[in-house]
Amino acid sequence: MPGHHPARSRRTTERKGDVRERAILDTCEALLADKGYDAMTVGDIAQGAGITRGALYFYFGSKQEVVTALVARTVEHLWERSRATARHDEPRPAVATAMRRTVELWNAHGTVMRTAIDLSLTVPEIGELWSHTADLFIAAITAVLERAGVPPGSEPRQASAMARALCWMIERTFYHASRESPEKLPEAAATCEHIWLISAGLDS
Structure with a gap:
């Protein structure tokens, strides 16, 4: 036929x-x-x-289009991780899981993630992808903080504002650790986890 x-x-x-x-x-x-x-x-x-x-x-x-598509493929993995973090009920294991998965992602795709950060200010498509990814992680961190008892809202001592600061702190900490060596990533994770737990009032 x-x-x-x-x-x-x-x-x-x-x-x-x-x-x-x-x-x-x-x-x-x-x-x-x-x-x-x-x-x-x-x-x-x-x-x-x-x-x-x-x-x-x-x-x-162009080369830029290839890299933009590569960043898009990579951030899909990041989005999956942010959704997984949001599903945890207890704040402390949610933080530990988020940091463990962040190490895994930077180990697997650190080069792409550093490139995305480097190009995010000059390539609008990459900047938009990276900004959207950050917003998803901020939402996930906000949910963890609120479950830990941090009041909701965008004022300095409230969950949304704290989550935004935590998200960008984690990004820069892992960016620099990844540039040094993969061995620095668990150390970066431990530091970020400690600061996140302090922020959530769970450092005891």
Whole structure:
């Protein structure tokens, strides 16, 4: 039945496209770790993904677009972690779980996350992704603080304002720890966890 062939061909093309796009993003992540954003070229990405430059441009219009897509893929993992943190009932284990997962994420994707932070002020799409990610983590931290008895609200001693400060403190602490070495990440987590517990009145 001839009518079935286009559909079968289209599904095959879509699967092949997904594989190629994943290869492009995986290669980009590896090159960011090896060369950095400035030194990495479209040719490097295409070669690493096993395709031509022309084929790469079928998927992405520039190196910046590749990196933006890579950041988008990475922040999906971050969003999953923020939702998981919000589901914990008890504040203390929620904080410990959040810090453990933060270490895992920075170990797995620290290069991409540092690049996202570096580019967030100059690439609007990345800035928006990163800002949205921060808002989700702030909401999750706020929920933990409120469950610990911190009053809701955006005043300096209230949960939302404290969560915002905690979120950006955690980001910068892990950013600098990740730049030093992976071994610094658990130390960063322990420090952030301690400060978060103090903020929640759970440091005893």
